[in-house]
Amino acid sequence: MKGERRHWLVRSTTIRRLWFGFLLVLGLSLLAGLSVHQHQFIGIEDYFGFFGGYGFLACLVMVGLAKLLGRLLKRPDDYYTAPTNSLDSSAQSTASQRREPGDD
Amino acid sequence: MIEPMFPPGLVLFLVVLLPLVGNRGHGLLVLGLPLLTLALVWSMPANYLLTLSFMGLELTPVSISATGRLFATVFALMAFVGALYGYRQASKLEMAAGLVNAGSAIGVSLAGDLITLFVFWELLALSSTLVLWAANTTEARRASMRYLLVHLFGGMVLLAGISGHVVATGSIALVPLQADSVAHWLLLGGLLVNAGAPPLSAWVADSYPEASPSGTVFLSAFTTKTAVFALIMVFPGEKVLIGVGLYMMFYGIIYALLENDMRRILAYSIVNQVGFMVTAIGIGTEMAINGAAAHAFAHIIYKGLLLMAAGAVLYRTGKRKCTDLGGLFQSMPWTTLLGIVGALSISAFPLTSGFISKSMISQAAADQQLVAVWLALVAGSAGVFLHAGIKFPWFVFFQKDSGLRPPEPPANMLWAMTLFAFGCLALGFYPAPLYAMLPYPVSYSPYTGAHLVAQLQLLLFAGLAFFVMLPQMKRTLTISLDFDWFYRRWLKRLSAMLVDQSSQGQQQWEAAARHRIERLNRWLVKHLGLNSRFARGLPTGSMVLWVTVLLWLLLLVFYR
Numbered sequence: 001m002k003g004e005r006r007h008w009l010v011r012s013t014t015i016r017r018l019w020f021g022f023l024l025v026l027g028l029s030l031l032a033g034l035s036v037h038q039h040q041f042i043g044i045e046d047y048f049g050f051f052g053g054y055g056f057l058a059c060l061v062m063v064g065l066a067k068l069l070g071r072l073l074k075r076p077d078d079y080y081t082a083p084t085n086s087l088d089s090s091a092q093s094t095a096s097q098r099r100e101p102g103d104d
Numbered sequence: 105m106i107e108p109m110f111p112p113g114l115v116l117f118l119v120v121l122l123p124l125v126g127n128r129g130h131g132l133l134v135l136g137l138p139l140l141t142l143a144l145v146w147s148m149p150a151n152y153l154l155t156l157s158f159m160g161l162e163l164t165p166v167s168i169s170a171t172g173r174l175f176a177t178v179f180a181l182m183a184f185v186g187a188l189y190g191y192r193q194a195s196k197l198e199m200a201a202g203l204v205n206a207g208s209a210i211g212v213s214l215a216g217d218l219i220t221l222f223v224f225w226e227l228l229a230l231s232s233t234l235v236l237w238a239a240n241t242t243e244a245r246r247a248s249m250r251y252l253l254v255h256l257f258g259g260m261v262l263l264a265g266i267s268g269h270v271v272a273t274g275s276i277a278l279v280p281l282q283a284d285s286v287a288h289w290l291l292l293g294g295l296l297v298n299a300g301a302p303p304l305s306a307w308v309a310d311s312y313p314e315a316s317p318s319g320t321v322f323l324s325a326f327t328t329k330t331a332v333f334a335l336i337m338v339f340p341g342e343k344v345l346i347g348v349g350l351y352m353m354f355y356g357i358i359y360a361l362l363e364n365d366m367r368r369i370l371a372y373s374i375v376n377q378v379g380f381m382v383t384a385i386g387i388g389t390e391m392a393i394n395g396a397a398a399h400a401f402a403h404i405i406y407k408g409l410l411l412m413a414a415g416a417v418l419y420r421t422g423k424r425k426c427t428d429l430g431g432l433f434q435s436m437p438w439t440t441l442l443g444i445v446g447a448l449s450i451s452a453f454p455l456t457s458g459f460i461s462k463s464m465i466s467q468a469a470a471d472q473q474l475v476a477v478w479l480a481l482v483a484g485s486a487g488v489f490l491h492a493g494i495k496f497p498w499f500v501f502f503q504k505d506s507g508l509r510p511p512e513p514p515a516n517m518l519w520a521m522t523l524f525a526f527g528c529l530a531l532g533f534y535p536a537p538l539y540a541m542l543p544y545p546v547s548y549s550p551y552t553g554a555h556l557v558a559q560l561q562l563l564l565f566a567g568l569a570f571f572v573m574l575p576q577m578k579r580t581l582t583i584s585l586d587f588d589w590f591y592r593r594w595l596k597r598l599s600a601m602l603v604d605q606s607s608q609g610q611q612q613w614e615a616a617a618r619h620r621i622e623r624l625n626r627w628l629v630k631h632l633g634l635n636s637r638f639a640r641g642l643p644t645g646s647m648v649l650w651v652t653v654l655l656w657l658l659l660l661v662f663y664r
Contacts, residue, residue: 007434010505026568029561036553042475045558051482052561058483059490059569062354063576066361074362074582077425080592081243 026052107152111165111214112144112176113224116183116207119200134191134199138184141210145176153216161276164216170543171397175213175333177541178401179206181527182325182408189412189520190318193419198238202322205231209326213333217276218266221334225262225298228327229255232311235323239316247314250588254297254307255327262294281338292339299331299382300375301348305355306588308375313367313424317415320367324411325404328374332381332400336543341388346477349383352376353484360491361577362584364426366414366500370407373450373492376484377403383481384465387472390544395464397542402457402531406449409524410496413443416517417500420510426579431505436512440501442521449528451493451563452485457531459559460538460550467548485559486566493563494570499579 008014030049038046045051076082116137125133150173154166183206190199208231211224229252236248268287270276283292300308312323339345356376363369377399384396416439417432418424433440445456452458462485469478512518531538539546570577632638 009433010431022564022568026564029557029564032557033561036557038554038558039470041470041473042478049561051558052565054479054482055486055562056565056569058486059566060573062357062483062487062490063361063569063573066358067576069358070362070582070584073584073586074580075585077364077581077583079583079585 106144106147107154108144108148108166109154111154111211111220111224112141112148113207113210113214115141115144116203116210119203119207122196122200131191134187134203135184137203138180138187138206141183141207142177142180145173145180145210145214155216161219162217163220163276164278165220166214167216167278168214169337170541171333171336171393172213172215174397174401174541174543175329176210178404179209179213179326179329182206182322182404185408185520185523186318186322186325188523189321189415189517190316191516192514193517194316194318195238195240198235198316198319198322201231201234201238202319205235205322205326209330212330215278217278218269219276221278222259222263222266225330225334226259228298228330229259232323232327235319236311236315239314239319241314244314244316247311250592251307251311253591254304258294258297258304260294261290261297265289265291265294278337280340283339283342283344292342292344295331295334295338296348296382297331298327299335299378300328300352301382302351302355303587305352305375306586309359309363309368309371309586310588312371312374313365317412317419321408321411321415324370324374324407328378329400329404332378332385332396335382335385336393336396340385340393343386345382345386346474347386349379349381349386350477350480350484352379352382353480354487355379357484357487357491359584359586360495362582364579364582365424366417366426366429366496367411367424369426369496370410370414370492373410373488374407376488376491377407377450380462380465380481380484383477384468387465387468387474387477389468389472391464391471391548392468394539394542394544394546394548395461395468398461398464398538399458401538401541402449402461402528405524405527405531406446406457409446409521409528410443410450410492412517412521412524413439413446414496414500416513416521417510419513419517421508423508425581426499426503427581429500429506429508430503431501432508432510433501434505435509436501438512438518439521440497442518442525443501444497445525445528447493447497449532451489452559453493453563454551454556454559455529455532457528457535459532460535461531463550463555463559464548482562486562486569489563489566490570494567495577498570 030052033049033051038050119133119137122130122133145168148166148168150168150170152166152168153164156163156165183203186202186206187199190202194202205228208224208227212221212228215221215224232255233248233252236244236251265287266276268285269281269291272285272287281288281291283289297304308328312320315323335345352375354376356372356374356379360369360372360376363372381396381399381403384392384399414424417429417436420436421429421432423429449456449458452462466478466481466485469481535550539548630636
C-alpha cells in the first residue's frame with residue numbers, strides 16, 4: 001500500500017481487465033470443447049458447451065432455490081442467543097405473563 | 105515389519121502426558137506422536153490381525169485393510185498438521201483432546217470387529233466434545249453439550265443395531281451387511297448420524313464453528329470421515345445411501361449459500377463433500393468405493409487447509425462473519441493464496457487433489473448408467489465451486505474493503521497451511537501414490553482431454569454464475585433454521601409450556617387447598633374461638649343452680 005493509492009487489484013481498470021480475461025477464458029473453454037469428444041452415455045454431453053451451460057443453469061437454479069428457502073428459514077443471527085426474542089417467543093412470553101399473577 | 109500388541113491409535117493417547125512434560129517435551133510429544141503412529145501403521149504387514157479374548161468375545165482390536173490403512177494414514181497426517189497449526193495457540197486440553205480424537209479415529213479405521221469399532225466410536229464423540237469445550241466460551245460449552253447429546257443418541261442407535269446383529273448372527277465381525285432387518289437399519293442409522301446425514305445434519309454446522317481456530321481444524325477431519333470409513337466397510341452398495349448422499353450434497357450447498365459465518369459455510373460444505381462420498385458408497389462398485397476413499401483422503405487435506413485459513417483470519421481479526429470481513433488479501437497475501445489453493449482443490453480444479461478424486465465418483469455413476477445420479481453429481485460439483493470455491497475466498501479476502509489490515513498468522517500456522525497446500529497440489533499433479541493405496545486396483549486416468557474440458561467449462565461457467573448473481577448473494581446478518589430448531593427451540597418451548605401448565609395446575613390445587621383450610625379454620629374459630637359457646641365465661645350462680653338441679657334429680661331417681 002502506497003499512501004492513499006488503492007491496491008492495484010481493486011482499481012476499476014484492473015477489474016475491467018480481469019472481466020475481459022475471464023470472458024476470454026470462458027470462450028476458449030467452449031472452443032476447446034469442439035476438439036474433444038465426450039463419452040456418449042446420456043446422448044447430450046457432447047453438444048457444444050453442454051458442461052458450461054449445464055453448470056451455469058444448475059448454479060442459477062441452486063441460488064434461486066436457496067433464496068426461496070431463505071425466505072422460509074432465515075432468522076436474525078442472534079435467534080438462539082438473544083435472551084428474549086420478539087419474533088419468536090410467543091409461547092415463552094405468554095408463559096411469563098401467565099406466571100406473573102400467581103406470584104403475588 | 106512390526107507386529108504391535110495394541111492398536112496404533114493408542115499411541116496418540118500418550119498425549120495425556122502433556123501436563124507433565126516441559127516446554128521442550130511439548131513439541132516432541134505433539135508432533136512426534138502423530139509421526140510415530142503413522143510409522144507404526146505403515147510398518148505393520150498387510151492383512152495383519154491382532155486378536156484378543158475378552159469376556160467371552162473374540163475381539164480383533166487391529167485389522168489392517170487397505171481402506172483402513174488409507175484412512176489411518178490421512179488421520180495421522182491430519183493429527184500432525186493440526187498439532188503444528190495449534191502448536192502455540194491451542195490450550196493443553198484442546199491439544200490433548202484433539203490428538204485423542206485423532207487416535208480414536210485411527211482406532212476405528214483399524215478396528216477388526218464391531219465392538220472395537222464401537223468403543224473407539226464413543227471415544228471419538230467424547231474427545232470431540234472436549235475439543236469443543238476447550239474453546240472456553242459460553243457458546244462453545246452449550247454447543248458441546250448439544251454435540252454430545254446428538255452423538256450419544258447416535259452411539260445408542262449404533263449399539264442397539266450392533267446388539268441386534270450379534271444376537272441374530274452370533275458374530276461381531278466387521279463384514280459388509282445389507283439394510284434388511286431392524287438391527288441393520290439401526291446400525292446404518294447410527295453410522296449415518298456421525299456422517300452428518302439427514303435429519304440430524306445440523307450438528308455439523310452447529311458445533312464445529314464454535315470451537316477455537318485450531319479446534320475446528322481437528323474436528324473437521326475425524327468424526328464424519330470415520331463414518332465414511334465405517335459405511336465403506338459395513339454398507340457398500342446399499343442403494344438407500346445414494347439418495348441420502350445426494351440430499352446431503354444439496355443440503356450443504358443450499359445452506360452454505362445462505363450462511364454468513366465463514367466457518368459455518370465451510371462446515372456446511374463438509375456435509376456437502378461427505379454427501380459425494382456417501383453417494384459413492386451407495387453406488388458401491390469398485391470404482392465408486394475407490395472414489396469414496398480417495399475423496400475422503402483428499403477432502404481431509406483441503407478442508408483442513410480451508411479451515412486453517414479461516415482460523416488464521418479469526419485468530420488475527422476476532423471476526424467470523426462475512427459481513428465484517430473483506431479485503432484481507434492486502435495484508436494477508438499468503439493466507440489468501442493458501443486459502444485459494446484449498447478452494448480450488450475442493451472445487452476439483454485440474455491439477456488439484458479434488459480433480460483426481462471426485463471425478464472417480466461421477467465416473468462410477470456414468471459406468472453404471474445412473475443418469476439422474478450423474479446429472480446430480482455434475483450439478484453438485486458446480487455447486488461446490490459456487491458455495492465454497494468462490495464464496496469463501498471472495499467474501500473473506502476480497503469483496504468490499506472492510507478496512508481491516510490484520511498481519512499474517514504466526515509461522516507455525518503458515519507452515520501447517522503450506523504443508524497441506526503442498527499436499528493438495530502434489531496429489532493433483534501426481535495421483536499415483538494415492539491410487540496405489542486405494543482398496544481396489546485403479547485403471548482410471550483423470551487427465552484426459554475430454555475430462556479436462558468438461559470440468560473447466562463446468563467450473564468456469566459456475567464462476568460466471570457467481571459473479572452474475574453477486575447482488576443476489578449479498579450477505580445478511582442471518583442464520584438459517586435447521587432440524588436443530590426442534591431440539592433447541594421446539595422442545596424448549598414444549599418444556600416451558602409443560603412447566604407453565606403444571607405450575608398453573610399447582611396454583612389451582614394450592615388455591616383449593618387454601619380455601620378448604622380457611623373454611624376449617626373459620627369453623628373452628630366459630631365453635632371453639634374466644635366468642636364461641638365453649639369458650640364463653642359463665643356466672644358462678646348458674647353453676648350452683650345447675651348442681652342443685654342435678655342433686656334434686658338424683659334424689660328423685662334414687663328415692664325409694
